[in-house]
Amino acid sequence: MTELTCIICPRGCHLTVDENLNVTGNSCPRGEAYAKAELTHPTRTLTSTIKVISSNATRVPCKTSEPLDKDKIFKAMKEINEVVVKAPIRIGDVLIKGVAGSNVNIIATKDID
Amino acid sequence: MINKDLVIIGGGSGGMSAALEAYALGVKDILILEKNDYLGGILNQCIHNGFGLQEFKEELTGPEFMSRFSKAVKEKGIEYRLKSNVYDISKDKVVSYSNEVEGFVKVKAKAIILTTGCYERNAGAIQIPGDRPSGVYTAGQAQLYLNCYGYLVGKRVFILGSGDIGLIMARRMTLEGAKVLGVAELMPYSAGLNRNIVQCLKDFDIPLYLSHTVKQVIGKDGHIEKVVIAKVDEKFNFIEGTDMVFDVDALLLSVGLVPNVDLISKLGLHFSRTRGAIVNQDMETEVEGIFSAGNALHVHDLVDYVVSEAREAAKGAVKYLNGELKNEGHVYDVEASNGIGYVVPQKIYVDEAEDNLIFKFRVRKPYKMINLVIKEGDEVIRKIPKLAIIPSEMEIVKIAKDKFKKSSNKITISVEEK
Ligand SMILES: Cc1cc2nc3c(=O)[nH]c(=O)nc-3n(C[C@H](O)[C@H](O)[C@H](O)COP(=O)(O)OP(=O)(O)OC[C@H]3O[C@@H](n4cnc5c(N)ncnc54)[C@H](O)[C@@H]3O)c2cc1C
């Protein structure tokens, strides 16, 4: 039995999920889908910054190109903090390919000249 | 003195979207004045995602969101000045600013839009008992240092207040290797979005102490060393025997935002319950031709709403420049009644309004299973059932203006409990 708060809408239903992935407490189907995904394959978009060599900035903000497995987040952070990149950088540029052994890239979220 | 049709003060997302809208509506003689050395305002430091779902139908980070606007401003050749701090405005619409290159400059504007954003409430504003050591920051300051300069303000952190910026910083500092010991919230409910409680606190097992606040800050050699947290009763008095002591090297405050009204105060205007200016349906303040939008008018939780409000203000400014906004005809005072914290706008000149009247408001506390009731005088115009409603999410209600009968001069919005 696992308890979750649904985050899809402000109502914030308290969901209970049993061993067979039966969801109760949801007021709509979106809550059920959320609970199932959360319990079987939780992912998160990770955002951070990377050290940049530029005369205009010291950090370039970045994000995962798509949601990353939740249990890879800290490994990804470690890699992000080991990299140094050089300007110019454009939004969407790949800064780290296949972070934390996944298929997900770390991409820039700001132009840095 | 320089002359301009429209001067926009503050080049954040609000200011830029107002400029782009006015430009699209045919006003090209625009000047944006921004005190920082970049456009985009606060979104430059909001590197997390979740922006733009309404505006672009995709989830963007703050820098990505604001870049779309700053690129458009540059492409259109809309004039802007950076590092230009506006220090005065007058009722006859003379804007005074200064920068390193031009020195002190006065611009005579035909219309002005104030999009100067908001301030974070700080330690002075909330009276924390105890020492006044270093190591106490607002969550936004800590966010700026970390996200723009890569500097972590502490390794053992406690956060006071459950506002979204504090929650987001709890996650961000944890990811960067700090230990976030907990978040204390004075109220029995969180001030932040559910999604942030789950993804910023629960994901990292950071405890949220509701009905708790800081009882004392203890410093050593001028730097923060401990915070004492205790539980409060319904009257916000500390409950004996509930003290918890945390060893910390930083305390973050996420205790609310207040509109930046420095310039509005210079005009001697009244303030509304939002603590921003009083405005009409076109976001025009009590001074004709001076408009306000975004966080400078009332604090928004979503930048998408800042953008749409700034566009309304820009439309209003264009109407004013075209001589179509005279504040004449039937007028309503709009009041926040039972259960409602504030409403924007506070005045509606219905004859000059667009086809739909837009009301933006917040409830005072969380409610479940209620009706939102909009009345003209004593007559109910619209009743909206709500399963759940919370203060941290602003409500927006649109009603066709011909639903109003001009039988009274008062519109009220209230919560009706079932
Ligand atoms: C710390 C913080 C974090 C936030 N996080 C989120 C979030 O995660 N998601 C979200 O949707 N919203 C968030 N918000 C809300 C956010 O404020 C809005 O989304 C939006 O960006 C505000 O736009 P704005 O144009 O009203 O203000 P701002 O972006 O603050 O822009 C105001 C601009 O005016 C300039 N200015 C002020 N005074 C003067 C002057 N006298 N002369 C010249 N220029 C001046 C400032 O330098 C600034 O650039 C956050 C707000 C804050 C304060």
Ligand code: SF4
């Ligand atoms: S289950 Fe449905 S109604 Fe309940 S919070 Fe989730 S999305 Fe909202």
